Amino acid sequence: MKKIINEPQHVVSEMVDGLVRSYPQYLEKIPDTEAMVRSDKDSMTGKVGIVSGGGSGHEPSHAGFVGKGMLSAAVAGQVFTSPTPDQIYAAIKAADHGKGVFLVIKNYSGDVMNFDMAKDLAELDDIKVKSIIVDDDIAVENSLYTQGRRGVAGTVLMHKLVGAAADQGATLEEIEQLAQSALANIKTIAVALSAATVPEVGKPGFTLADDEIEYGVGIHSEPGYRREKIKTSKKLVTELLEKIEKNQPLKSDHQYAVLVNGMGATPLMEQYIFSHDLLDQLEDRQIKPVFMKVGNYMTSIEMAGVSLTIFDLVDNKWLEYLNYPVETIAW
Amino acid sequence: MKKIINEPQHVVSEMVDGLVRSYPQYLEKIPDTEAMVRSDKDSMTGKVGIVSGGGSGHEPSHAGFVGKGMLSAAVAGQVFTSPTPDQIYAAIKAADHGKGVFLVIKNYSGDVMNFDMAKDLAELDDIKVKSIIVDDDIAVENSLYTQGRRGVAGTVLMHKLVGAAADQGATLEEIEQLAQSALANIKTIAVALSAATVPEVGKPGFTLADDEIEYGVGIHSEPGYRREKIKTSKKLVTELLEKIEKNQPLKSDHQYAVLVNGMGATPLMEQYIFSHDLLDQLEDRQIKPVFMKVGNYMTSIEMAGVSLTIFDLVDNKWLEYLNYPVETIAW
Amino acid sequence: MLTAENTKKWMDSFYRKIEENKDYLSELDTPIGDGDHGNNMMRGMDGVKNSLAQLQDPDLKTVLKAIAMGLISKVGGASGPLYGTAFLEMAKKCSETQKVNELLSVALAGIKKRGGATEGDKTMVDVWSPVAQSNAITPKIIDDAIASTKDMQARKGRASYLGERSIGHLDPGAVSSGYLFTALLETEGTL
Amino acid sequence: MLTAENTKKWMDSFYRKIEENKDYLSELDTPIGDGDHGNNMMRGMDGVKNSLAQLQDPDLKTVLKAIAMGLISKVGGASGPLYGTAFLEMAKKCSETQKVNELLSVALAGIKKRGGATEGDKTMVDVWSPVAQSNAITPKIIDDAIASTKDMQARKGRASYLGERSIGHLDPGAVSSGYLFTALLETEGTL
């Protein structure tokens, strides 16, 4: 393990301190936690608070999206480990300005249970809390008898939507409604070229041969659905797009938003080439995305690979929310 | 070599196409070139044009900084290879709106000569052209008898300054003056944990053992000044800061801007930890930066490592330029 | 019968078992999880140790609550809220009864409610459930319960992403729960 | 005497040498440069080949200019503008004289002006200079000139970043220039 760190057990606290000290104009640390709240308090007055978070290692998620028009607060857990209820609760309190707080949770049992307990704590304090459990990763077949699908890069688009709605004065109920209807239209699938190394673990979560890739890997090195020899970018796009299509037909008369997300170690050069092939293959289907972003948004430490998120903009308002101006470090 | 690409010899053209197609609101391709110009033409009217560029592989540099308030156009050469004069000339023409064009060139013999020839071509067309040769990398001892210092991440801050000045209506002469006086105060030094692989070459530019790092490496795998065993982030900061201090004393009564720049494969987690240690050690010198950015701005494909740029804000106006709002993909 | 005193001893013993088996638990979590269960439990038990050290002459309820809060506020992973909820439920119930099997029953109900898992889902429930239901806990009951998770297909937690590939591995949370009950068995005066 | 015809033959021969030695040139560029000189020259000579193929019955000036533009618009690296300038200067001069050594002299001056290097800086100048100054080019002059760069310390181009560590390696641009002049020697009617 070759990393620019000090003691592995201190990576999260040092990272959070580094982040808030580098960007005091956006972020403030909530004392005695690894949670961060928007510095621009005025921008939250009279609005529903939006809180997200999860394990660390997904930078710039989640704190990079805290700021006017997007998240109110973000909580950083240990690397690849959910934050604890007390910390989430502190973020909820900091985000509440009398209109309630909306939680964006990724569908992992740890996250769901910890956020749930935080919600219980907040409700004891009469803070209204609602939430969405994002499960956009189509790698895993959904089933009533499993944990269900994981939450991955589509979460970033979810942040953008609910953040914009909150900034425009939507109520907690309206935001919940928005989140639910949008979620059904957000699908993500990834391909990995290498795995991440959790500092405290010291070795990669899995290993791939020099010429091997794995489709469907999660953002914490969860196993995917197939390993094979590395393919051209064109063929990777074909595989991922067909997988998405099986879950959500791509229609030429629909409007789509697209997020090509780098997993951490994959250079933008490769992400742009992938995007080029993607746009070609969407064009073959007479589709031209109306919104697109390419870059590292929901990473997996230094994993190499990309994920592709396709968001079917069934409601016109959603595009407006995606384009709504924000003041954050990373959007 | 494990990369998301198609044919290695087409990476640049596919990347450029992917970039302009993903971000048509910012970028337009200049026909028959790998040069890109701002889509928002109105924002350039009556203003000095700013053109930058260089080899590809430094994404989001340089096209990621094209947009209102920053660059007018950017030229992408082959990977780690200067763009050719005809392409630079096309960018100059696209950027000229009657007030002349200012070129930001990094100090490599290829870049200097190719931009120089482009300048000759433009002057034949009566376009006024001036330029700055950025040489912020202090790894190499400067000397009259060498190529001199290389241009690295400090170039991004240079883009920001001259872009803001141009947007505010500065003349070509004023911009040249600004660039020259700022340049003397921008110093950068890097540490690498691994090297980049140029797709057409297929193997890394150098190799480091599993526990080895190299100080002073350039953005094209140029050799640095020392190899040693990996150290803690704190100690890396100490080494780099002392190296900068030898070139430019750090004074508690000066104002500083800081850029912590990831080289491509180093996760933000590590960059934030590095920033934390940096801010500590600056604090020991009674220095608190008035401007700071942390992230991947001038990369070296998938090289792992960071560079540290310290900019002594001798002139008050410079901070204003750094904070001036821009509309780009990557600033 | 649980008392403040023997519960603290129980936790001392559990702490040592987690400490000794930290790497093993993380290893168990590697093929079917994310390789951190040992680290998570160690962080949690460090939290418990600290919470308990701060109490002066606490009653049983205070002890159980401190254990819960230590786990809840330090673990983060799935195991944190689950173990935490278990002890929280025991704390709520202990004014009424201090009988071990009655307390473990409310704890089990809490775990099931929090995580939505049931018997056979290849989780810690598969150890908590037979133990809580037995009138006399024995090493064999614990060991059989742990071993039973090996052939199950996971339907909750990270291991469920693996589908059939989760079969053939012990569930890490079942193993750590085994340590908890072995520690309980070994704590004089609890049973 | 250069003519349109023999200059095209010269370029054919240079093209083949670059093609054959592409990897070797890039290898030479690895320890003291960025490992791309062979690729750069190959891209440039492909450009030259294309430019020349488009000309119908060109005169010498047109040929030399096409070579220059092919190199300038395709290479990008330091070698592009340098080789390009050399042929551009020859194109400018060739209405006045077609003598090889006179044309090489103006080419050398162009290279020196463009790159600011002088003899002894461990660049292509160290081959161009002795060749341009000799009344009769011989294989020995070329080879000695190439070999002379080995012990020099680079003061221009990427290799200069290495300081003393640049000593002990041949300069890649000197070697490719050697191919250019060997090709010239081998082209009937040029000398």
Ligand SMILES: Nc1ncnc2c1ncn2[C@@H]1O[C@H](COP(=O)(O)OP(=O)(O)O)[C@@H](O)[C@H]1O
């Ligand atoms: N929904 C659930 N119900 C009961 N137990 C669960 C559930 N989800 C996970 N577990 C238990 O938690 C253990 C994993 O804990 P741990 O590795 O600490 O958390 P994480 O999975 O978040 O990394 C599993 O082995 C399983 O016993």
Ligand SMILES: Nc1ncnc2c1ncn2[C@@H]1O[C@H](COP(=O)(O)OP(=O)(O)O)[C@@H](O)[C@H]1O
């Ligand atoms: N300033 C200069 N003057 C003369 N020749 C130079 C100069 N800089 C570089 N060269 C020549 O160019 C060669 C390197 O060319 P190449 O590898 O194609 O370009 P780059 O260095 O841009 O990668 C060197 O070996 C040297 O002969």
Ligand SMILES: [Mg+2]
């Ligand atoms: Mg975990």
Ligand SMILES: [Mg+2]
């Ligand atoms: Mg080069």
Ligand SMILES: [Mg+2]
């Ligand atoms: Mg785990």
Ligand SMILES: [Mg+2]
């Ligand atoms: Mg080279």
